[in-house]
Amino acid sequence: EVQLLESGGALVQPGGSLRLSCAASGFTFRSYDMTWVRQIPGKGLDWVSSITNDGATTYYADSVKGRFTISKDNSKNTLYLHMNNLRAEDTAVYHCARDLLGSPFFFDKWGQGTLVSVSS
Amino acid sequence: DIQLTQSPSSVSASVGDRVTITCRASQGISHWLAWYQQKPGKAPKLLIYAASSLQSGVPSRFSGSGYGTDFTLTITSLQPEDFATYYCQQGTGFPRTFGRGTKVEIK
Numbered sequence: 641e642v643q644l645l646e647s648g649g650a651l652v653q654p655g656g657s658l659r660l661s662c663a664a665s666g667f668t669f670r671s672y673d674m675t676w677v678r679q680i681p682g683k684g685l686d687w688v689s690s691i692t693n694d695g696a697t698t699y700y701a702d703s704v705k706g707r708f709t710i711s712k713d714n715s716k717n718t719l720y721l722h723m724n725n726l727r728a729e730d731t732a733v734y735h736c737a738r739d740l741l742g743s744p745f746f747f748d749k750w751g752q753g754t755l756v757s758v759s760s
Numbered sequence: 761d762i763q764l765t766q767s768p769s770s771v772s773a774s775v776g777d778r779v780t781i782t783c784r785a786s787q788g789i790s791h792w793l794a795w796y797q798q799k800p801g802k803a804p805k806l807l808i809y810a811a812s813s814l815q816s817g818v819p820s821r822f823s824g825s826g827y828g829t830d831f832t833l834t835i836t837s838l839q840p841e842d843f844a845t846y847y848c849q850q851g852t853g854f855p856r857t858f859g860r861g862t863k864v865e866i867k
Binding site for chain 1: 792794796798802804806809810815851852854856857858859860861
């Protein structure tokens, strides 16, 4: 069974840093592109960042570019999101998602998410 | 960035009803559109990808259609477990973008 389990969410002050992790199991992690999507509680979905299966190419939303870094450790089956200079507007549940194999434009498996709260 | 406009934002329906949700893209996206279902406190679930391809394990009462800028998700014979929020998402280029969602509520 495919599982994606996020961790690392916390309450952090504006300007602070956080590292989110997404532990993957039940599939060949190194074969898949992966993505982070966030959701303000009670609101819609907001794409954050994606990474190719080999980790060589990354993509970011303009709102996080230069502050967030996505990475992928295929030896540990883990996806990361390093978040720096956090702002109040980054407060959200962060989901990791697996890109659909063969059509890596869509997301076929999602984790439950981890909550990041940015507040003083 | 490509904007996706979903309508309606909410719909009240009864079990057995046919429900149609539309998603309009601000520019042509070929067939690069997906639909997701999300229930409160749960992760989104992929229903339809590439506009009309049914994801494995998704009931056949869900169907998608459209090309270019106008797309539709149809649920024939609404079931109790279908009450949820539905999002469209475009997959042509970056940034990926989502519609604002359509909440399907019990009438």
